[in-house]
Amino acid sequence: xxxxxxxxxxxxxxxxxxxxxxxxxxxxxxxxxxxxxxxxxxxxxxxxxxxxxxxxxxxxxxxxxxxxxxxxxxxxxxxxxxxxxxxxxxxxxxxxxxxxxxxxxxxxxxxxxxxxxxxxxxxxxxxxxxxxxxxxxxxxxxxxxxxxxxxxxxxxxxxxxxxxxxxxxxxxxxxxxxxxx
Numbered sequence: 001x002x003x004x005x006x007x008x009x010x011x012x013x014x015x016x017x018x019x020x021x022x023x024x025x026x027x028x029x030x031x032x033x034x035x036x037x038x039x040x041x042x043x044x045x046x047x048x049x050x051x052x053x054x055x056x057x058x059x060x061x062x063x064x065x066x067x068x069x070x071x072x073x074x075x076x077x078x079x080x081x082x083x084x085x086x087x088x089x090x091x092x093x094x095x096x097x098x099x100x101x102x103x104x105x106x107x108x109x110x111x112x113x114x115x116x117x118x119x120x121x122x123x124x125x126x127x128x129x130x131x132x133x134x135x136x137x138x139x140x141x142x143x144x145x146x147x148x149x150x151x152x153x154x155x156x157x158x159x160x161x162x163x164x165x166x167x168x169x170x171x172x173x174x175x176x177x178x179x180x181x
Contacts, residue, residue, distance in 0.1 A: 009120050012167045016124030017071040019159030024054075024077040028121060032079065032158070035117035039109035042102035045087045048110045051144050051152075053078040058143070062155070065139045068128040069157055076159040079114060080130075080140060083107045086149040104131065107153045114156055124161035127154050 033050055041047065053059060054077045062069050062078065072078065083103030092099045111127060118125035130136045130152045140152040 009116055013116055013119040014165040014167050015115075015126040016161050016165050017126050017157075018162035018165075019071070019073055019076050019124060019157075020162050021073065021075050022160040023075040024123065024158055024160070028123060029054075029077055029079070029158075031121060032114045032117045032123075035113040036079075036081070036110040039106065039113045041106035041109070042088075042099070043091065045102070045106070047083045047085075047087045047103040048107050049082045049084060049150055051080040051082065051146070053080060053144075053155075061143055065143065066128070066130075066136060066155065069155060071126070072157045073159065076157050079156045079158065080144060080152050081107050081111045081114070081154050081156065082146060082150045082152045084149055085151050103151070104153060111154055111156060114158075118158055122160075123158055124165075125156055125158045127156055130154050 029052055033052075036048065036050065037046065039048075053062065056074045059072055059074065059076065059078065063072055069078070083106065085100055085103055088099045088102050115125050115127060130140055131154070137152055140146065140155070141148075141150075144152070146152065
């Protein structure tokens with residue numbers, strides 16, 4: 001099957017946890033953030049906020065307080081993808097249903113765009129989970145001085161790959177259902 005570049009990028013992206021000591025450039029991070037903000041969002045609210053972490057001491061504090069960022073080295077850059085939970089409160093009141101968790105979907109789409117864009121420009125990246133674990137949320141809110149209404153969804157560690165990782169073929173026909181389960 002002939003694949004275009006976008007599909008090839010999706011099918012070959014991997015979570016890479018081994019990085020070189022080459023720093024990630026500001027231009028590369030800006031590219032990733034542009035890709036993130038191109039994501040779709042419910043009602044076009046764009047609830048995302050991004051905290052770019054390139055300070056060595058802050059990264060060391062992250063490594064000391066979060067379980068899944070130990071692979072980060074001093075030259076990696078992290079992007080903390082956050083959502084503004086207040087944006088959907090008004091619409092929830094109007095509709096009478098809780099729409100406040102749309103920020104999770106929207107910020108997840110932005111996160112996936114970051115991961116795909118990183119792969120497209122030759123960087124390695126890995127999504128490390130924060131939300132919904134309150135202990136991790138609290139640690140990041142404190143460490144990054146996040147306002148109360150800004151909730152961290154994840155922390156994406158980005159760097160130059162130390163080794164090529166082999167993509168997994170995750171296709172499973174048993175998980176595909178037509179018309180009904």
